[in-house]
Amino acid sequence: MTKLNNETLIGYLKQAFESDVNGVEEPFGLLSITTSKEKILEVLAFLKTNKDLQFIYLTDITAVHYPEQALSIAVVYHVHSLVHNVRIRVKVFLDGTKPEIPSATSLWNGANWMERETYDFFGVIFQGHPDLRRILNVDEMEVFPMRKEYPLEDPNRVDKKDFFFGR
Amino acid sequence: MSDIKLAPPPPGVTGSGFFATTLDKAVGLARANSLWPLPFATSCCGIEFMATMGATYDLARFGAERPSFSPRQSDMLLVMGTIAKKMGPVLKQVYIQMAEPRWVIAVGACASSGGIFDTYSVLQGIDEVIPVDVYVPGCPPRPEAILDGVMRLQDIVRNESVRRRETEEYKALLESYGIHKND
Amino acid sequence: MSELRPKITTNHLVFEDNDPQDDLVTLNLGPTHPATHGVFQNVLQVDGERIVSGVSTIGYIHRAFEKIAEHRPYYQITPLTDRLNYCSSPINNMGWHMTVEKLLGIEIPKRVQYMRVIIMELARIADHIICNGILGVDTGAFSGFLYVMQEREFIYEIFEEICGARLTTNIGRIGGFERDFNEIAFSKIRQFVKRYPPVLTEFEELFNRNRIFIDRTSGVAAVDPETALSYSWSGPLLRATGIDYDVRANEPYSSYDEFDFDIPVGENGDVYDRYMVRNEEMRQSIRIIEQALDKIEKEPKGIFHADVPEFYLPPKEQVYNNMEALIYHFKIVMGEIDTPKTEVYHAVEGANGELGFYLISDGGRSPYRLHFRRPSFINYQMYAPMSSGMLLSDAIINMSSLNVIAGELDA
Numbered sequence: 087m088t089k090l091n092n093e094t095l096i097g098y099l100k101q102a103f104e105s106d107v108n109g110v111e112e113p114f115g116l117l118s119i120t121t122s123k124e125k126i127l128e129v130l131a132f133l134k135t136n137k138d139l140q141f142i143y144l145t146d147i148t149a150v151h152y153p154e155q156a157l158s159i160a161v162v163y164h165v166h167s168l169v170h171n172v173r174i175r176v177k178v179f180l181d182g183t184k185p186e187i188p189s190a191t192s193l194w195n196g197a198n199w200m201e202r203e204t205y206d207f208f209g210v211i212f213q214g215h216p217d218l219r220r221i222l223n224v225d226e227m228e229v230f231p232m233r234k235e236y237p238l239e240d241p242n243r244v245d246k247k248d249f250f251f252g253r
Numbered sequence: 254m255s256d257i258k259l260a261p262p263p264p265g266v267t268g269s270g271f272f273a274t275t276l277d278k279a280v281g282l283a284r285a286n287s288l289w290p291l292p293f294a295t296s297c298c299g300i301e302f303m304a305t306m307g308a309t310y311d312l313a314r315f316g317a318e319r320p321s322f323s324p325r326q327s328d329m330l331l332v333m334g335t336i337a338k339k340m341g342p343v344l345k346q347v348y349i350q351m352a353e354p355r356w357v358i359a360v361g362a363c364a365s366s367g368g369i370f371d372t373y374s375v376l377q378g379i380d381e382v383i384p385v386d387v388y389v390p391g392c393p394p395r396p397e398a399i400l401d402g403v404m405r406l407q408d409i410v411r412n413e414s415v416r417r418r419e420t421e422e423y424k425a426l427l428e429s430y431g432i433h434k435n436d
Numbered sequence: 437m438s439e440l441r442p443k444i445t446t447n448h449l450v451f452e453d454n455d456p457q458d459d460l461v462t463l464n465l466g467p468t469h470p471a472t473h474g475v476f477q478n479v480l481q482v483d484g485e486r487i488v489s490g491v492s493t494i495g496y497i498h499r500a501f502e503k504i505a506e507h508r509p510y511y512q513i514t515p516l517t518d519r520l521n522y523c524s525s526p527i528n529n530m531g532w533h534m535t536v537e538k539l540l541g542i543e544i545p546k547r548v549q550y551m552r553v554i555i556m557e558l559a560r561i562a563d564h565i566i567c568n569g570i571l572g573v574d575t576g577a578f579s580g581f582l583y584v585m586q587e588r589e590f591i592y593e594i595f596e597e598i599c600g601a602r603l604t605t606n607i608g609r610i611g612g613f614e615r616d617f618n619e620i621a622f623s624k625i626r627q628f629v630k631r632y633p634p635v636l637t638e639f640e641e642l643f644n645r646n647r648i649f650i651d652r653t654s655g656v657a658a659v660d661p662e663t664a665l666s667y668s669w670s671g672p673l674l675r676a677t678g679i680d681y682d683v684r685a686n687e688p689y690s691s692y693d694e695f696d697f698d699i700p701v702g703e704n705g706d707v708y709d710r711y712m713v714r715n716e717e718m719r720q721s722i723r724i725i726e727q728a729l730d731k732i733e734k735e736p737k738g739i740f741h742a743d744v745p746e747f748y749l750p751p752k753e754q755v756y757n758n759m760e761a762l763i764y765h766f767k768i769v770m771g772e773i774d775t776p777k778t779e780v781y782h783a784v785e786g787a788n789g790e791l792g793f794y795l796i797s798d799g800g801r802s803p804y805r806l807h808f809r810r811p812s813f814i815n816y817q818m819y820a821p822m823s824s825g826m827l828l829s830d831a832i833i834n835m836s837s838l839n840v841i842a843g844e845l846d847a
Contacts (some may be wrong), residue, residue: 113778113779113780114538114539114778114780114781116780118779143665143681144668145783145790146792146794146807146809146814148807150796150805164792164794164809168665168679168681171686171687173781175781194666194667194668195663195817195821196666196668196669196817198817199813199814199816199817200668200814203813220495221494221495222495222498222846222847223339223374223495223498224338224374224495231373231374231500232502232503238371238372238373238500238503238506239371239373240373240377243377245377293468295474295475295496295497295842296474296497296522296842296843297518297519297522297604297843299474300522300523300566301603303566303585304585304588304589307582307585307589308582308585308586309586309589322468322469322470334497335497335499337495337496337498337499337846339495339498340467340475340496340497343467343468347468369515369516370499370504372499372500372503372504373500374498374499374500375499375500392604393602393603393604395602
């Protein structure tokens with residue numbers, strides 16, 4: 087089959103989705119596109135099932151918190167086409183106060199724990215996820231620790247005297 | 254003449270066919286040389302423990318021939334690795350299930366004080382949940398260091414009084430951790 | 437079978453079942469259990485010896501690596517990456533260095549790349565030694581483990597010669613290595629390449645055609661390639677199902693494309709195939725190390741880092757005597773160097789699969805966001821669905837062959 091490079095790939099995506107796929111960048115040769123949460127499952131399904139593309143391998147799902155932006159939580163999907171040896175990164179920016187996005191577990195079983203981890207750290211609700219609960223932190227935790235406003239250290243520590251740490 | 258030295262006997266009175274010493278010393282000698290470990294290996298220090306149990310550094314020659322994963326049948330709890338806050342109650346439960354006399358060695362920086370992980374999810378030292386006898390620093394400590402920790406514990410065990418577990422001081426220590434006698 | 441749905445009460449998962457005959461036993465496997473190599477919990481509903489369903493709980497050693505990484509400069513994150521997959525920590529270190537070098541655009545000399553290949557392959561052998569050894573211990577054969585652990589002690593000696601530490605090595609720096617491999621290190625590596633294959637053959641003779649081992653592992657937990665791909669498996673587990681995806685071959689890094697090695701692939705994806713794939717990978721690693729040693733001979737001696745004074749600390753004699761070196765030293769340690777404001781994803785072939793680093797930099801001294809794509813975490817999620825219908829002893833062997841390292845699982 088023909089060699090799939092980033093230009094042909096973006097050509098396929100633009101042809102299928104026109105303006106729903108934007109924010110095209112290529113940092114270090116990895117094509118990176120942005121889409122919206124309404125279209126994300128269609129984009130991922132298109133990438134997975136199109137016979138010329140075959141992005142059948144979900145590498146990772148994670149999120150990033152940008153507190154200064156209006157849409158402050160970005161969910162990032164990395165998918166990989168093993169046949170063509172091409173990767174692509176798909177980002178969706180969500181509103182920080184109510185981050186909800188459809189779940190990719192309908193497409194890949196492997197998305198299950200990846201989305202649970204993203205929920206645990208950032209509070210992103212994946213609609214349609216079979217079992218969305220915390221995975222790494224304690225179940226009673228109410229905050230989402232990877233968001234920028236939460237400190238690294240345990241705020242309830244009594245034995246760490248700031249004086250000795252130069253604070 | 255071989256250069257293997259026999260372990261010195263405790264101070265006592267020797268005669269023809271008998272050796273008299275105090276009960277504390279005799280029991281201490283027996284306990285110190287047959288400490289059965291409970292390897293509570295959570296992370297990287299656990300791999301160094303595996304190396305300690307291996308042939309080069311052999312923990313078995315110190316009497317720790319039978320590592321037991323059952324708390325009721327072991328003497329010393331070797332906590333190796335980071336203990337997260339999620340794991341704290343589990344550790345406490347394992348400690349409570351151990352039968353007296355029991356000792357605890359905190360192996361590694363994470364078990365002693367939280368190590369390099371000063372975060373919201375890591376217990377800053379297992380002495381927040383259970384009483385500890387010996388701390389072995391290192392990240393991970395070399396097997397020689399772990400063996401040294403076991404030898405320090407052997408010194409403690411050898412010199413411990415038989416009545417120690419009944420004293421008020423010990424009971425107060427357990428109370429301060431919230432561990433009650435008949436749990 | 438009744439509808440079994442777990443009800444969550446803090447750390448304990450209780451099965452709220454409508455089991456009319458009430459004959460299923462809830463068995464708690466872990467978090468402290470000799471069979472689970474690491475701390476993770478599986479609550480299983482068991483009907484006699486057969487597992488009906490199970491739920492996994494992880495997070496018992498969650499150390500918040502990704503949060504810590506946002507507060508540390510780039511060179512201080514290397515000890516953090518050590519503790520991900522601590523059985524093969526040099527691979528994590530090298531992967532992180534390569535990610536930062538990709539971000540900063542640093543070109544690494546060939547000799548350093550070959551040295552990195554040697555270190556990574558030694559670490560891969562060390563990890564597979566533990567995995568296959570423990571698989572033997574779980575089936576009841578302890579002596580195989582003892583024999584190959586001696587080889588792992590020899591690998592520790594090699595690491596100690598190079599970087600000073602046995603297990604959590606913190607090997608290398610961004611831009612190369614901290615010091616050249618001395619003659620003792622090279623001679624130990626050559627010794628290892630000669631002494632390990634006979635030991636591996638002896639280990640294989642103990643297990644490969646052993647009736648008991650084959651009965652316990654062949655046909656157990658067979659996985660077909662489509663399921664493995666949909667669960668995003670990678671590494672020896674995926675290769676045992678028949679798909680030859682290896683990051684070293686697909687996206688060669690650190691001049692792996694100049695080396696001649698095979699990628700072993702299994703047929704049915706059962707535990708026996710995974711064991712055989714790992715053994716064969718160890719032999720291929722020895723092959724790669726031999727080739728790397730030959731290639732290093734041909735390169736000019738003494739080069740052990742890239743010539744990038746902005747990112748690689750200058751030697752101390754120069755710092756005390758030379759103004760430029762002093763300024764570079766200050767800027768690197770204080771984190772005043774400019775990093776590009778972009779994002780990079782770099783993957784290396786870890787011992788368990790594709791270990792990925794997703795790094796977003798905002799130009800400062802610490803990453804803005806660092807995410808580790810951890811193979812153990814992603815491989816382990818199939819364990820609970822896979823174990824329903826299995827016998828309990830098969831489930832234990834299955835867990836052992838997945839080679840889940842708790843540090844990488846929870847991060």
